[in-house]
Amino acid sequence: MNVSAWYCLLTLLVLTPQGVPKSYQNYEYEYYYPESSDPPVFTARPQTFTVEVGQSVIIPCDYNNPGPNKLIIKKLPASGGTEKLLSVGSHKVTPDQRISITGSRLAISHTRPRDAGTFLCHFDLEPPVQLRHTLDVQYPPSVRGLVPPEQHVARGTSVTLECEAHGNPEPIIRWSRQGGKLPSGYHTSQGSRLTVENVDRKAEGTYLCTADNGIGDPASAAMTLIIEYPPEITREKAVVRTGEGDNVELVCIVHGRPPPDVVWTHDGTPLPDTMMDTQLHLPTHSHTTVDTSDSHSHSLLAHRHSLSINPVTEKDLGAYVCIAENAHGQKNEIIQMTALPEPPKITSSPNGGESRSYTLTWDSESFYPITDFIIKYRKTHLGVWQTSENMVMAGSWANVSRTVEPKAGIGRQPRSMAYTLTNLDVATDYLAVVRVRNKYGWSAESQRFHFSTKKALAVLQSTSGAQGVVLMTLLLSLVLVLLLLVP
Known part of the structure; x- marks a missing residue:
């Protein structure tokens, strides 16, 4: 069969595949070229084209020395599928309107994720002359939750939130929480799962699973935890x-x-x-x-x-x-x-200004006027310089109780009072508590209050009992100075 006959058969197979015997419908092509002619040579190099979904791309199959052979462009299956014939020569075979053939180049407009794969520029010779291109179509992420969008969880249990994401490139999944931090204390957590252990009511809220791959906008799925617990x-x-x-x-x-x-x-x-x-x-x-x-x-x-x-x-x-x-x-x-008064709150300074007396002041909220008070006080420890014969020993309480003239007026208000304790020891620490009474009864005791009489005088008194020792010390110091001054 001469070259013209082969070409006519090829044209028939391409243009009218339904009108030829089944034995010719497998698109098996065989070309004859004189032994003296050189096979076709692709001038384009293998390339990987990366585009975002919706963009256009041109797949080049440029070549020299075609002879009588026709360029075939196929799309190879990604995995386990069948290859698709896209064009033979200048004739487009695929019905996809987004694909066009111009010379030796195939153009795809408005690319979709399914367009990704390997494109084969092919001359059916022995051995075959081929050129492979790879198309990578990138698209924004999508995400969906793998657990119910709202979960009621009993306090003290553990719960796992899970989602899955798709996109090209592979998205990164991060968890966050609307209105605050995650129970872990962090703002975000990476991974397809988020586990919350031993939940309490503070873990309640809406959690977001967000997928991002840098293409388009991130995608999020919301899952809400409602924590059930006793009052x-x-x-x-x-x-x-x-x-x-x-x-x-x-x-x-x-x-x-x-x-x-x-x-x-x-x-x-x-x-x-x-x-x-x-x-x-x-x-x-x-x-x-x-x-x-x-x-x-x-x-x-x-x-x-x-x-x-x-x-x-x-x-x-x-x-x-x-x-x-x-x-x-x-x-x-x-x-x-x-209707009882509240325990008094002592308001006086803990550092007294008098050596043998101390004025204690306090407030107590009472709806009714205060009619009585009791002060209990004692020393917290024995002072070094105490010489009083009427000492109040540490651990032994002294009591002062008084009836006061009720002030007119009722209603919730602070009732301010004061009393001066006398015959106290010099520079001594004391402890006191106060109770008050209105017509309904006594309040509870105030908090224990520590105070002291004036302490500056104690230093002076400490020297009076050892005047001889002090005088002798001064005389010895004077003699020592004189000896140092004599040549």
Whole structure:
């Protein structure tokens, strides 16, 4: 068969593959060229083309000395697939409209990830004449969570969040948390998994799995942890001091998931709902605004449950219990409402200005006027220079009790008082406690307060008992000086 016949058969196979016998539809090509002619030579070099998805690329198959042979361009399978014939000579075989043939070059517009692979420029000779190019199509990452987007987890358990990402180049996965740090204390953690051990309510929030490969924008998947736990109660005041006619609000701040039901009792008797009020409670942080739309913020939120008593009567005094309960448990806290004065807070300076007396001052909050007080004091240890015959020994308390003229007026206010202790020892350390009483009874003791009488005089007194020794020391010093001065 001559060259013209081979060419006609090739054209028939390419242009009308459905109209030829099956034995010719495998695109097996064989060319004849005179033995005296040289085979084709590719002038282009093997290259790797890297483009971002959506860009265009030209695959060059430039050659010299084609003779009667036709250039074939194929796309080889990446793994396990079948090769695709793209063009024979100047004729495009693939139906893909994004591919065009211009001379010996193949152009691909609007590249897609599936366009990546090996392109083979081929002359079907024996041996074959071939040129290989590689196309790498880079594309932005995508990511998806491998766990439910919202999980309810019991406090104390461990939970693992997981996601997977795709992209070219291979994306880097990092975890972060909306509105704060991760439970580990770090802002981010790298890897496809994030494990949180022994979760508590502070671990509640929305976690972001973010994939980034430098192409386009990073992609994120959100997963929310909702931590379920028994109620937790904080009292605004454990003791509320009040009296008849006063207006009082008792408050407990309640955390819990699910939100606990709260009831109040007074001396064991349940109180009606009409006395209660519930509001959302936000933590107070200076220079900080809490965004309640952020799920992480909800782990910091609680409910403020208040009990209003208006006006107070004597029968309202007593123990109030705030009881919170949900599916995980129950919690109680007691708020004591009393008319007794609070323990005094001593306000005087611990360093006395007098050698044998000391003025003790204190404040005590009481709804009713103070009628009496008691001061107990003792030495903390025996001083070196103490010579008083009426010493108060360390460990032995002295008591002073007085009745005072009540000052007019009622209401919660600090009641300031003072008393001067006399016949104290010079330069001596003392310990004192104070209690006060109103018409409802005695307060608890104040915190122990350390004070001392004036100590500067002690140095002078210490020399009076050894005047002879001091005088002798001075005389010896004078003699020594004179001896040094005599030649």
